[in-house]
Amino acid sequence: MDYKNFIGGAWVETSATTPNVNPSDISDILGHAARGDLTQLDQAIDAADQAAAIWAASTPQQRFDVLDFVGTEILARKEELGRLLSREEGKTLPEGIGEAARAGQIFKFFAGEALRQTGDKLASVRPGIEVDVTRSPVGVVGLITPWNFPIAIPAWKIAPAICYGNAVVLKPAELVPGCAHALVEILSRSGLPEGVVNLVMGRGSELGPRLIENDKVRAISFTGSVPTGRGIAAACGAGLKKVQLEMGGKNPMVVLDDADLDIAVDACLNGAFFSTGQRCTASSRLVVTEAIHDRFVAALAERMSALKVGNALEAGIQMGPVVDARQLEQNLSYVDIASGEGGRVQGGERLNRETEGFYMAPALVTETSNAMRINREEVFGPVASVIRVKDYDEALNIANDTEFGLSSGICTTSLKHASHFKANAQAGMVMVNLPTAGVDYHVPFGGTKGSSFGSREQGRYAAEFYTSVKTAYTLP
Numbered sequence: 001m002d003y004k005n006f007i008g009g010a011w012v013e014t015s016a017t018t019p020n021v022n023p024s025d026i027s028d029i030l031g032h033a034a035r036g037d038l039t040q041l042d043q044a045i046d047a048a049d050q051a052a053a054i055w056a057a058s059t060p061q062q063r064f065d066v067l068d069f070v071g072t073e074i075l076a077r078k079e080e081l082g083r084l085l086s087r088e089e090g091k092t093l094p095e096g097i098g099e100a101a102r103a104g105q106i107f108k109f110f111a112g113e114a115l116r117q118t119g120d121k122l123a124s125v126r127p128g129i130e131v132d133v134t135r136s137p138v139g140v141v142g143l144i145t146p147w148n149f150p151i152a153i154p155a156w157k158i159a160p161a162i163c164y165g166n167a168v169v170l171k172p173a174e175l176v177p178g179c180a181h182a183l184v185e186i187l188s189r190s191g192l193p194e195g196v197v198n199l200v201m202g203r204g205s206e207l208g209p210r211l212i213e214n215d216k217v218r219a220i221s222f223t224g225s226v227p228t229g230r231g232i233a234a235a236c237g238a239g240l241k242k243v244q245l246e247m248g249g250k251n252p253m254v255v256l257d258d259a260d261l262d263i264a265v266d267a268c269l270n271g272a273f274f275s276t277g278q279r280c281t282a283s284s285r286l287v288v289t290e291a292i293h294d295r296f297v298a299a300l301a302e303r304m305s306a307l308k309v310g311n312a313l314e315a316g317i318q319m320g321p322v323v324d325a326r327q328l329e330q331n332l333s334y335v336d337i338a339s340g341e342g343g344r345v346q347g348g349e350r351l352n353r354e355t356e357g358f359y360m361a362p363a364l365v366t367e368t369s370n371a372m373r374i375n376r377e378e379v380f381g382p383v384a385s386v387i388r389v390k391d392y393d394e395a396l397n398i399a400n401d402t403e404f405g406l407s408s409g410i411c412t413t414s415l416k417h418a419s420h421f422k423a424n425a426q427a428g429m430v431m432v433n434l435p436t437a438g439v440d441y442h443v444p445f446g447g448t449k450g451s452s453f454g455s456r457e458q459g460r461y462a463a464e465f466y467t468s469v470k471t472a473y474t475l476p
C-alpha cells in the first residue's frame with residue numbers, strides 16, 4: 001500500500017484500498033490509498049484526544065519550531081509536491097507548484113502567529129478584582145477537505161489547529177490521497193507528539209458522520225459542497241459542536257462599459273477557466289453592460305478558444321483535465337442544460353488527447369438570464385455564462401441575486417462604482433479589476449449566505465475557530 005493512514009504516530013494499513021488515478025492519463029495509477037473503517041477512525045480520535053492535553057501545554061517556541069519545519073520543507077520540495085498534485089488532481093504544473101508553495105507559506109505564517117498569541121487584561125468594574133481574557137485550544141478538531149486544493153486546504157486547516165494548541169483528525173477527499181499523505185508524512189517528522197495529527201483516508205459518507213458524532217471531537221472544519229455541508233451543520237448543531245463550513249459559489253464578475261477591456265478579459269479568462277474552473281471562487285457568471293458586451297464576448301471567446309487544454313504535466317498546457325469521469329459528465333450535462341434553456345454555447349465539447357483522460361474544452365454561454373439553471377447552480381468546471389445588463393444598478397442586483405456569496409468581482413475604471421460595489425456586493429470577498437479567484441494566504445477567506453457558515457478561515461481570524469475564549473476573574 002502506498003498511502004497508509006497515520007494514527008497515534010504510526011502508519012497503519014487497511015484491507016481495502018482505493019486507486020489514485022491520474023485524470024490526465026487514466027492508465028497511470030499513482031498508488032493505492034488506505035480505505036479506513038470506523039474502528040480506525042475511533043482509534044485516531046482516541047489518539048488525538050490523548051495528545052490534545054499534551055499539545056495544549058506546548059510552548060509557543062515548540063509550536064513555532066514544528067510549523068516552521070513543515071513550511072520550510074514544503075517550500076524546499078514545492079516542485080516535487082506540485083508535480084504530485086498536478087498528477088493526481090489535474091491542475092497544470094505551474095498551478096500545482098504554486099499551490100504547494102502556498103501550503104508552505106501558510107505554515108510559515110502560522111509559525112509566526114504561534115509567537116504572537118495575546119490576551120487582554122482589563123480592570124474589573126468591581127474594586128480590587130482583575131479580569132483576564134485569554135484563548136484556549138478547542139481540543140480535538142475534525143478536518144474534512146475536498147479534492148480541488150489537495151494540499152493548500154489541509155494546510156490551512158492543520159496549521160492554525162496546531163498553532164493554537166489543538167489535535168486533529170484529517171479526513172481528506174478520496175480522489176486526492178497523495179497530497180494529504182505527503183503533507184502528513186512531513187508533519188510526522190516535525191517533532192509533534194504522537195497523536196496530534198492523524199490521517200484517516202476513506203469514504204466520506206461512512207467516516208464523516210462518525211467523526212462528527214464522536215463526543216471527543218469538539219469542532220469540525222469542513223470545505224466541500226453545499227449538500228454535504230448542510231448535513232454536517234445539522235449534525236454539529238445536534239451535538240452542540242463548533243462548526244466551520246466553506247462551500248460552493250456562483251461568483252459574479254461585473255464588467256462595466258468603462259472597464260479596461262484587456263484587464264476585464266484577462267480577469268475573466270483566469271477566473272472562469274484556470275484550474276479547469278474547479279475553484280469555489282471561479283467566475284462563473286459574467287455580468288456585462290450593453291456598450292461593452294459584444295466586444296468583451298468576442299475578445300473572451302477568442303482567448304478562451306486559444307487556451308491549450310491537455311495533460312497537466314506537459315509544458316505549455318494552460319488548462320488540465322477535469323478531475324474525474326463523474327465531474328466531467330456533470331460539466332457536459334450543464335452545457336446541454338444551458339443550451340436547452342436557450343443559451344448560445346461556444347466550446348464545451350469533450351476532447352481527446354494522446355493519453356486517455358477527462359478532457360473538455362472550456363465553454364462560454366452567452367444570451368443567458370440570471371433565472372436559468374446555468375446561472376443558479378454551481379457547475380464546478382470550466383463553464384462561464386454571460387448575462388447582458390443595462391447599467392451598473394442592474395449589474396449589482398443581478399450579481400447579488402444568488403443563494404451564494406463567496407467572491408464577487410467588478411471590472412471598472414470608475415472609482416465611484418468600485419467603491420459602491422465593495423460596500424454593497426453580498427460576498428465575503430470582493431475583487432476590483434482582479435479575478436474572483438486568487439487570494440492571499442495571510443488574510444481571511446470565506447463567504448456569506450449559502451457559501452459559508454461559521455467564523456472565517458486563514459489569517460489571524462482563524463483563531464476564532466481554533467480557540468475558545470476564557471474570561472478569568474482574580475481577587476489577588
Ligand code: NAD
Pocket residue numbers: 144145146147148149171172173174203204205206207208209223224225226228229231232246247248249279280378380406451
Ligand atoms: P464534497 O462535499 O463531495 O466532499 C468534501 C469532503 O466531504 C470529502 O472529504 C468527502 O469525503 C467528505 N464527505 C462526503 N460525504 C460526507 C458526509 N456525509 N459527512 C461528512 N463528510 C463527507 O465536495 P467535493 O466534491 O470534494 O468538493 C467540491 C466542492 O467543494 C464544491 O462545491 C466547491 O465549491 C467546494 N469548495 C469550497 C471551497 C471554499 O473554501 N468555499 C474551497 C474548495 C472547494
